[in-house]
Amino acid sequence: MALEQDIADLIKSANQLTDTVDGKVQDITAHLNQKKQEIDTKLTAKEQAVDAKIASFQKALPLGPNMLSDTKHFAHINAGQPEGTAVDVLQSHAAPWSCFYYAGTEGTSTLTKLNPSMLAQHGLVPNDEFKTRALGxxxxxxxxxxxxxxxxxxxxxxxxxxxxxxxxxxxxFVFNQGCPTYTGWSRGEFLTQASCWINVLESTGSLHFVPSYNRSAYIKVDSSDLNKGWQYKRAVQTGWGGCHQPRFIGLGKMKVAIALPYVGMGDHGDNMIWADSVGHPYSHVGPTVAEGA
Incomplete structure (x- = not known):
């Protein structure tokens, strides 16, 4: 009988010890979770502070020249035609621009140039972002x-x-503008950036638009942008690529507006930037407007 009692007491003590250990483990786990949360909060605050400093630095960077010519007024697009006139896309481009269907591609496409007062009548009513960041x-x-x-x-x-x-x-291919050579295509340890405003009005099939390609960082516009209104698109890469080759790719139909295409040095983040063309200062031998691409 005494042995059975001793065994019962031992089992009871073991259970009590288990409860005590479980309680200690729970306390330690809760304490560790609390410390982890405190550390995560501090790290998040530090990351936010670093991001804020980076954003502030990007705003303060000197603005590089636009390596593209004629992207503010598009004076050599639909030259001589009244604004608001749709022109066959192949007839719309003049130096320094070029445009062509590539390698057997066929289609029917037009290009229309507008001034800001004509946006609403063409279904391009400015949204708050476009008005706040780009329009007066x-x-x-x-x-x-x-x-x-x-x-x-x-x-x-x-x-x-x-x-x-x-x-x-x-x-x-649309808005093509030459193939300047620097030290080597896709080489360099410096950053280059590309940006533009876009607004997609129609999109069917697989057709998509790439307003920045090859020479500058890749920007893509497709059906996911449909009916989102005006958007600021930007991208960054290391060094310069080859030719400046915006293009439509695929099959189908797409109607898209574009304004203020920019290609230049640096990384200004999501800050809306613009600099008018000052020629081709980094190649020194870039094409003039008269010469074309």
Whole structure:
């Protein structure tokens, strides 16, 4: 009987010890979780502080020249045509711009140049982001966006036949502007950036638009951008690539507006930047407007 009692007491003591250990483990776990939360909070605060400093630094960076010519007024796009006139895309480009269907691609496409006062009548009503970051304030019907001195291009593109070598993908090159050589394509330890404003009005099939390609950091516009209004698109890469080759790729129909394309040095983050063209200061031998690409 005494042995049975001793065993019962031992089991009871073991259970009590287990409860005590479990309680201590829970206390330690709770303490560790609390410390982890405190550390995570401090790390998040430090990361936010670093991000804020980076953003502040990016705003303060000197703005590099636009390596593209004629992207503010598009004076050599639809030259001589009244603004608001749709022109066949192949007839719309003049030096320093070039445009062509590539390698057997076929389609029907037009280009229209607008001034800011014409946006609403073409389904391009400025949203708050575009008005706050790019357009001047409203003043009157005749001076719709006070101080806004740039043009908007609307591309209405339909590609019906793909390339001979790839029937599922047609290529329409637009806004091409030369192949400057620097030290070496896709080389360098410096950053380069590209940006533009876009607004997608129609999108069908696989067709998508790449307003920045090859020479500068890659920007893509597709059906996911449909009906989102004006968006600021940007990208960054290391060094310069080859030719400046914006293009439409795929099959289908797409109607998209673009304004203020920029390609330059640095990384200004998501800050809306703009600098007008000052020629080709880094290549020294870039094409003039008269010479073309």
């Amino acid at each position: 304030g409203y003043r009157s019907e005749s001076n719709t966006y006070y101080g806004s001195d740039f043009k908007v291009i609307v591309l209405d593109v339909e590609i019906t036949k793909g390339m001979t070598s790839d029937p599922d993908n047609g290529h329409l």
